[in-house]
Amino acid sequence: MDVMPTPITKGQNVLALPPGRYSVEEITNEQMRAMNLPVHVWHYEISVLACVNQAGATDNYKVVVVYPSEQAPQYNILSWSVWSGWKPIATATPPAMYDLPLAGGWGYQQKTCYFKTQDNVVTVNVAINATAVHHSGEIIATLPEGYRPMQSYEASATLKNPASAAALYIDTNGSLQNYGADISQGQMMYANISFVAV
Structure with missing residues (x-):
């Protein structure tokens, strides 16, 4: 050509x-x-x-x-x-990624971030490790306004060391909470969550 x-x-x-x-x-x-x-x-x-x-x-x-x-x-x-x-032809701008600020007792295992696409879909990537013992209902992180879901919901997560299933509860106030399981010091949590923002 x-x-x-x-x-x-x-x-x-x-x-x-x-x-x-x-x-x-x-x-x-x-x-x-x-x-x-x-x-x-x-x-x-x-x-x-x-x-x-x-x-x-x-x-x-x-x-x-x-x-x-x-x-x-x-x-x-x-x-x-x-x-x-x-x-x-779609001409989308790549979204800006932000580090997810963690609550006390958590550390970053790998890139843990959130971003929002041009059509208002938020994705949260979680790859963290517990530096302390955590119980069900404790807040892991809080998303800022504009990156919060329209309604609260549960999302699946995976724990490692030892391996098991877990869940996260994402509230309309932006809090991501450990849901339904205690997490031992040294355990790692992985999740990938997407939802439409308010």
Whole structure:
């Protein structure tokens, strides 16, 4: 595939292009529709990927990606002579991760953190060790506002040294509590919890 895009004729159907990189700019609304482009903008970069059979035909699988200026990229997939229709390519920003501040009597075994995605889903990774004996109901950590669940619930956890099942109770006030089991000094707790935040 060429590094520099090849200019195409205004009005040329982008879905009929052979594999390659293309560009076009300054088209009218009518030309945009004739070219099967998804949106009307000043400049487009177009990438066409395809599977070519022995006869050179590309009518059984092709991907067309359009990079319109100042808009999210969009793609259209041809599979067995049927186009999927234009869809935007997701452009998510990786979430910021924060260390989970632990209550007294706990230490970090591995990375223990929390983060929230753009669609408001919080994930808490727990990998901690008990530096003291802990009883059911004791708080392990507290999540800040904006990272708390809409309703309280229980989540499963795993203990090691010795191995056993455990549970965490996550309250709407943000507290993560050891639930249902006493934990000996030196035991490790692992959990991965996800929920929709308030």
